[in-house]
Amino acid sequence: MSNVRAAESGRRAHKGSKSAGIPLSAGMILVTLGVVYGDIGTSPMYTLKAIMSDNGGLTTMGDDTVIGALSLLIWTITLITTVKYVLVAMKADNHNEGGIFALYSLVKRCAKWLIVPAMIGGAALLADGILTPAVTVTTAIEGLRTIGPVYSVIGDNQQIVIVITIVILCILFGMQRAGTSTIGRLFGPVMTVWFLYLGITGLLNVGGNLNVFRALNPVRGLTFLFDHRINAAGLMVLGNVFLCTTGAEALYSDMGHVGKANIYATWPFVKACLILNYLGQGAWILANRNVAALATVADLNPFFQMIPANLRALAVILSTFAAIIASQALITGSYSIVSEAIRLDLMPHMKINYPSQTRGQIYIPLVNNIMWVACIFVVLFFQRSSHMEAAYGLAITVTMLMTTLLLYTYLSQIRHKHGAAILFVVTFGLIEAMFFFSSLTKFMHGGYFTVLMATAIFFVMYIWRRGTAIERTQTVYLPVSKYIDQLQQLSHDDNYPYIADNLVFLTNDSSPDKLDRDILYSILDKRPKRAKAYYFLNVQVTNDPFTHEYIVNDFGTNFVFKIQLRLGFKVNQRVNTYLYQIVADLMAHHQLAPQNHKYSIYRDHGNVGDFRFCLIRKVLTPESDISGGNANVINLKYAIRHVCGSPARWYGLENSSLIFEYVPLFGKTKRQHRLTRVTEPSGTGSMKPVSAASVVEEDEGDIFSDKIVKEHSEVIEATEHEVVGGDTASFRPLVIDEDEDEDGSDSTEEGEE
Numbered sequence: 001m002s003n004v005r006a007a008e009s010g011r012r013a014h015k016g017s018k019s020a021g022i023p024l025s026a027g028m029i030l031v032t033l034g035v036v037y038g039d040i041g042t043s044p045m046y047t048l049k050a051i052m053s054d055n056g057g058l059t060t061m062g063d064d065t066v067i068g069a070l071s072l073l074i075w076t077i078t079l080i081t082t083v084k085y086v087l088v089a090m091k092a093d094n095h096n097e098g099g100i101f102a103l104y105s106l107v108k109r110c111a112k113w114l115i116v117p118a119m120i121g122g123a124a125l126l127a128d129g130i131l132t133p134a135v136t137v138t139t140a141i142e143g144l145r146t147i148g149p150v151y152s153v154i155g156d157n158q159q160i161v162i163v164i165t166i167v168i169l170c171i172l173f174g175m176q177r178a179g180t181s182t183i184g185r186l187f188g189p190v191m192t193v194w195f196l197y198l199g200i201t202g203l204l205n206v207g208g209n210l211n212v213f214r215a216l217n218p219v220r221g222l223t224f225l226f227d228h229r230i231n232a233a234g235l236m237v238l239g240n241v242f243l244c245t246t247g248a249e250a251l252y253s254d255m256g257h258v259g260k261a262n263i264y265a266t267w268p269f270v271k272a273c274l275i276l277n278y279l280g281q282g283a284w285i286l287a288n289r290n291v292a293a294l295a296t297v298a299d300l301n302p303f304f305q306m307i308p309a310n311l312r313a314l315a316v317i318l319s320t321f322a323a324i325i326a327s328q329a330l331i332t333g334s335y336s337i338v339s340e341a342i343r344l345d346l347m348p349h350m351k352i353n354y355p356s357q358t359r360g361q362i363y364i365p366l367v368n369n370i371m372w373v374a375c376i377f378v379v380l381f382f383q384r385s386s387h388m389e390a391a392y393g394l395a396i397t398v399t400m401l402m403t404t405l406l407l408y409t410y411l412s413q414i415r416h417k418h419g420a421a422i423l424f425v426v427t428f429g430l431i432e433a434m435f436f437f438s439s440l441t442k443f444m445h446g447g448y449f450t451v452l453m454a455t456a457i458f459f460v461m462y463i464w465r466r467g468t469a470i471e472r473t474q475t476v477y478l479p480v481s482k483y484i485d486q487l488q489q490l491s492h493d494d495n496y497p498y499i500a501d502n503l504v505f506l507t508n509d510s511s512p513d514k515l516d517r518d519i520l521y522s523i524l525d526k527r528p529k530r531a532k533a534y535y536f537l538n539v540q541v542t543n544d545p546f547t548h549e550y551i552v553n554d555f556g557t558n559f560v561f562k563i564q565l566r567l568g569f570k571v572n573q574r575v576n577t578y579l580y581q582i583v584a585d586l587m588a589h590h591q592l593a594p595q596n597h598k599y600s601i602y603r604d605h606g607n608v609g610d611f612r613f614c615l616i617r618k619v620l621t622p623e624s625d626i627s628g629g630n631a632n633v634i635n636l637k638y639a640i641r642h643v644c645g646s647p648a649r650w651y652g653l654e655n656s657s658l659i660f661e662y663v664p665l666f667g668k669t670k671r672q673h674r675l676t677r678v679t680e681p682s683g684t685g686s687m688k689p690v691s692a693a694s695v696v697e698e699d700e701g702d703i704f705s706d707k708i709v710k711e712h713s714e715v716i717e718a719t720e721h722e723v724v725g726g727d728t729a730s731f732r733p734l735v736i737d738e739d740e741d742e743d744g745s746d747s748t749e750e751g752e753e
Contacts, residue, residue: 022096022259027185032262033195034187036254037270038326039132040081040247041191044198044277045319046139047073049301050240052285054233059295061285063211065231068224070215070282072241074275080400081248084428086267089252089403090260092410094340098255099333100125100399101340103406108344110413112702114406119346119461120454121402122337124395125249127453129334130371131388131395133172133327134378138165139385140323146304147313158383165379172327173372177353177363187325194322197315199273202280205306209283238438244278246396247326249403253333257362281306331371338367345468346461348644366644374453387446394447395454397436404428460640467637469702470630471618477514480536480555480562486524487534491559496530500657501595501609502583503531505616506575506647510538512553512562518616518663526663532595532609533559533583539573539651540566550582554591561586575651576611583608614659615647 022028051069052061094102104118141161144150154160175183206212214220224231231237255263284306288294294305307315339362341347353363382388404425412421443451490496505519515536523529542549547568554561563582567573586592587607595609620634648658 022262024259024261024265028258028262029266030185030188030192032188032258032266033191033270034185034189034325035183035328035332036251036258036263037191037195037247037266038187038322038329039136039250040245040329041194041198041270041274042136042319042323042326043244043246044274044281045303045323046301047240047243048278048281048285049303050243051233051237052300052302054237054240056232057295058285058289058291058300060232061289062230063286064220064227065224066282066285067212067215067220068227068230069221069237069241070212070278071218071221072224072237073244073278074215075218075221076241076245077271077274079431080245080428081251082267082271084404084407085248085252086263088411088424089407090255090263092407092414093255093260096256096259097336097340098260099253099336099340100249100403100406101337101344101346102256103403103410105340105344106414107406107409108702110409114409115465115702117402117405119458119465121399121406122341122346123458123461124398124402124450124454125253126334126337126457127450128246128395128399129250129330129337130374130453131378131450132330133169133371134165134375134382135385135388136323136326137168137172138162138379138388140320141165141168142385143316143323144320147316162379162383166376168324169372169375169379172324173331173368173375176331176368177365183328187328190318190321191325194318195270195273197318198277201307201315202273202275202277205280205283206276207283209286212279212282212286215279215282235434236438236441238435239441242397242435242439244274247329249396249399250329250333252403253336254329256336257332277303331368334367334371335362335364338364341461346465348464348641349647349650350644351650378449381449382446394439394442395450397432397439398454400432401429401436404432463633463636464640465702466630466633470634476517477509477511478517478520480513480515480520480560483520483524484555484557484560487560488557490524490528490530491532491534493528493530496528499529499531499659500612501532502535502579502611503529503533504535504537504579504611504613506613506651507536507538510540510564512551512564513555515562518618521663522614522616522661526661529614531612533561533592535579536562537575537579538562538564539575540564542566542568548578550578552582552586554586558592561592573651576613576653576656579611580608610657612657612659613648613653614661617641617660617662619662619664 048069052058055061055065055069089103090098092103092106094105100118100121104114107114108118138161141154141164145154145156154164225235225237228234233240251263281302284302288305294300297305304312304315304319338347338350339352342349342352350364350366353365378388408421408425408429411417411424415421439447503523505522507516507519509516519536523534547566549566551564551566552561553563563579565575565578565582567578583592584607587594594607596607597609600606617638619638620631647653648656
């Protein structure tokens with residue numbers, strides 16, 4: 001093997017970021033406050049109000065009721081957000097990326113069935129990410145009606161609210177392309193003021209009744225939960241209590257955007273402000289529970305009522321901005337979830353942009369646009385926030401339960417802390433199961449919508465993963481060295497015209513000396529493609545933002561090259577430009593003969609010839625012996641792939657000379673009934689059997705692929721003996737077995753065109 005390594009000098013910012021992550025800094029602390037805590041930071045606006053409402057209103061809120069409810073809120077935040085996510089889950093990062101799929105990537109080798117809870121949890125979180133922006137923005141705009149001048153404009157006309165909400169959502173999603181850092185620095189100061197507001201207003205009200213600090217005793221919360229005399233809602237109150245921690249899963253998912261060090265630094269401040277505000281609301285309730293005038297106020301909210309009337313307009317406006325910003329945590333978390341899903345082959349490849357100098361801060365245009373449209377649909381479908389709130393939080397309880405299961409596996413199998421793992425899963429499994437069952441009461445009142453969205457997302461993941469498993473059983477990587485002679489003969493065969501000076505195939509295979517059989521089949525079998533040089537290009541994105549490198553294997557030739565192009569995540573992937581440089585470099589190293597142009601508009605014709613890029617797509621043919629269910633899965637996967645765009649756009653090849661070639665999915669073919677040749681005067685004849693092989697490559701395996709891999713594993717040996725280095729025309733006429741049953745139920749391991 002001959003290797004050449006070329007590198008352009010450039011900035012090496014954040015070198016080694018894969019291990020170090022995003023460092024602690026004042027700027028990133030501001031970004032963290034603006035990006036991560038929006039969802040959990042707005043929970044005081046409605047959580048205690050919901051608990052009070054379900055317990056009969058202000059007049060029913062006695063000392064034990066208020067102290068017990070506050071205790072549940074404080075310890076829910078402490079146990080779930082602080083202990084589970086900040087102290088435990090954030091230790092389980094995949095190269096500084098968080099979220100349920102990052103966690104699954106760490107434990108997937110422990111048990112193959114773990115892919116199911118990962119898919120369920122990821123789908124539920126993405127569904128909640130669609131619902132949250134619609135709920136929070138609609139709630140905020142409706143809340144502006146409490147301000148007299150604004151009410152005079154909006155009034156009770158809900159259509160005006162819907163229009164304003166949609167405009168704000170369009171602005172919010174339109175901003176995402178600017179990147180997490182830009183948005184965080186814009187939102188950060190607002191959220192900093194917001195949390196200071198929460199803490200100060202809560203502290204001022206706590207001064208009127210220090211007894212609320214008794215809520216720090218967890219026994220008060222347990223007593224409240226199980227004593228129906230002070231808690232009219234019973235265990236169902238947990239559905240409202242859970243609202244105080246809905247942003248915890250988004251916090252874990254956003255870790256890659258801001259870095260765990262910045263979350264560790266900011267969470268104590270955020271938690272203190274949240275708890276002080278809840279305590280302040282509790283103190284206000286105890287001080288005003290006997291005020292008759294307040295008892296008649298419809299939809300009483302202690303969060304706003306504890307503010308002096310002359311400052312309430314300012315509080316509502318600030319709350320409106322905070323509620324809008326709350327959507328950001330779920331949006332950025334959704335990017336991280338999808339990015340990890342792509343790496344795990346649970347979702348199709350999509351174009352990922354890196355607007356900042358940190359690889360963890362990403363923007364996925366297709367995901368952004370889908371969420372954008374879905375959020376607008378939710379607003380138009382539900383119309384009012386009260387209708388949306390019933391669906392809010394149900395999906396997150398599912399995600400939390402799945403995360404608990406994966407964290408148990410991580411602690412027991414990866415960290416080998418078996419005792420701690422059992423304590424963890426029992427404690428949090430029980431708590432979250434109670435939250436889940438109490439949230440099920442929301443199902444018929446709107447929760448069904450979240451469940452339907454999560455099911456649809458899960459279906460996409462299942463189709464993609466299952467389809468990939470089926471494809472992999474049909475995929476074989478062949479050694480390029482076995483086909484050098486044929487490629488050389490073809491490049492000098494005057495019976496075929498030149499298709500290009502340089503013929504380029506894009507491949508996902510990063511091995512230095514093998515190729516997917518489909519590529520070699522395309523060159524040698526499906527209309528032989530003559531070129532002066534063949535390039536098989538694999539693009540790898542590095543953790544360094546400005547890497548410009550490549551490695552090449554020339555197989556001891558001057559016409560076949562396997563190239564790995566290594567580009568930093570901030571580098572524009574215009575592979576045609578970089579390939580031109582690589583070819584020129586190969587000529588300079590005398591590994592490639594000059595390709596002089598005879599005709600050109602330029603005075604200097606240059607010594608690099610023309611390029612054609614061949615993009616291969618697999619298709620399922622009717623004759624393939626794949627079960628009806630698997631065939632439907634493959635067809636659905638290819639339909640999803642079509643929606644997600646073409647590599648031509650991802651790699652900047654829109655203006656290049658392209659060949660789109662479709663090849664059959666190699667696999668078994670259905671038995672066909674034997675044809676009988678009609679006797680003619682010139683003689684008789686019959687079809688002769690022709691043997692060939694179709695091969696598979698064994699996958700790492702999961703519950704979706706094990707059965708298929710086992711079913712096709714025996715053909716690998718046949719490939720090694722009958723295909724590699726021999727006749728590459730694997731697509732032969734159908735094999736007709738002389739012992740075939742009349743019903744044609746048998747099959748052969750044969751592919752066909």
